[in-house]
Amino acid sequence: MTEIKAITSGKSGNDRDAALEDLFSKMPEEAEVDIRLPSKGKFYTGLKPITIAPLTYEEEERILRSKSSGANSIDLLLAKCISGVEISDLLQMDKLYLLMKVREVSYGAEYKFSIACPHCATDVSTEINLDTGLNIKEVEDDLEDPRTLKLPKLGVDAVVRFPRSSEEPFHADNETMIKNLYKFVKSLDGNEDTVFINKALKRLHIMDVKSLVKEVFRGEYGVDPRFMFDCPHCKESSMMAVPLDIDFFSVS
Numbered sequence: 187m188t189e190i191k192a193i194t195s196g197k198s199g200n201d202r203d204a205a206l207e208d209l210f211s212k213m214p215e216e217a218e219v220d221i222r223l224p225s226k227g228k229f230y231t232g233l234k235p236i237t238i239a240p241l242t243y244e245e246e247e248r249i250l251r252s253k254s255s256g257a258n259s260i261d262l263l264l265a266k267c268i269s270g271v272e273i274s275d276l277l278q279m280d281k282l283y284l285l286m287k288v289r290e291v292s293y294g295a296e297y298k299f300s301i302a303c304p305h306c307a308t309d310v311s312t313e314i315n316l317d318t319g320l321n322i323k324e325v326e327d328d329l330e331d332p333r334t335l336k337l338p339k340l341g342v343d344a345v346v347r348f349p350r351s352s353e354e355p356f357h358a359d360n361e362t363m364i365k366n367l368y369k370f371v372k373s374l375d376g377n378e379d380t381v382f383i384n385k386a387l388k389r390l391h392i393m394d395v396k397s398l399v400k401e402v403f404r405g406e407y408g409v410d411p412r413f414m415f416d417c418p419h420c421k422e423s424s425m426m427a428v429p430l431d432i433d434f435f436s437v438s
Contacts, residue, residue: 221237224408226327230275237269238284238287239266240292241288241292245266245267260285263285267288276351283322300312303422305422305424306422310417310419312415320409320413323406323407331347332372338394339390339391364395371387371398412426
């Protein structure tokens with residue numbers, strides 16, 4: 187019987203590992219990115235210096251595959267790239283800012299994408315500089331969380347707080363947000379009982395509910411993803427928003 191001989195490359199696993207380490211030792215080290223959050227880090231306990239590492243090809247592929255598994259791709263991406271803060275604790279204003287910074291660190295500040303003109307429906311290729319092309323508003327030094335507002339109709343004080351990243355399912359859409367608004371109201375007229383607060387919110391005047399929603403979410407802080415878009419075809423101008431789906435984290 188003919189002897190079957192094993193064919194090897196002549197190198198052991200240790201040799202390959204050493205060669206790989208030698209290969210990537212030639213790559214310049216990524217400089218640490220100094221991150222100043224829109225919240226200024228005011229509303230976190232035990233916050234450490236925040237650093238961002240760029241995505242690797244392997245991580246990008248894993249995250250893109252996670253879309254079909256139902257996993258939270260954005261949180262997976264941030265967990266891979268961000269250190270110094272728990273992703274589940276992030277305020278929305280800081281989370282969006284960090285997403286922008288991960289994209290910038292990984293692929294550069296210029297982001298090229300296609301967008302449909304709302305006037306003529308033409309798909310147009312455009313680009314924006316994520317570092318200089320968007321407005322960022324930081325919180326004021328005296329802003330607190332939780333904080334108190336007086337309801338305009340009922341005339342009593344309500345104490346509210348910012349939602350955290352882990353609570354995004356509670357305000358995924360307008361109906362869900364209204365249903366779960368009581369979760370972000372710590373007290374109403376001094377009463378902290380959540381059942382009482384939930385029942386009371388359902389009886390509030392619409393002006394009071396809108397005041398609560400505005401104060402809970404405070405959408406004026408952080409990165410404003412909107413920009414002015416001038417269509418080269420119909421010449422109309424529109425206020426548009428940078429598309430922030432998972433494809434935002436792939437090469438333009």
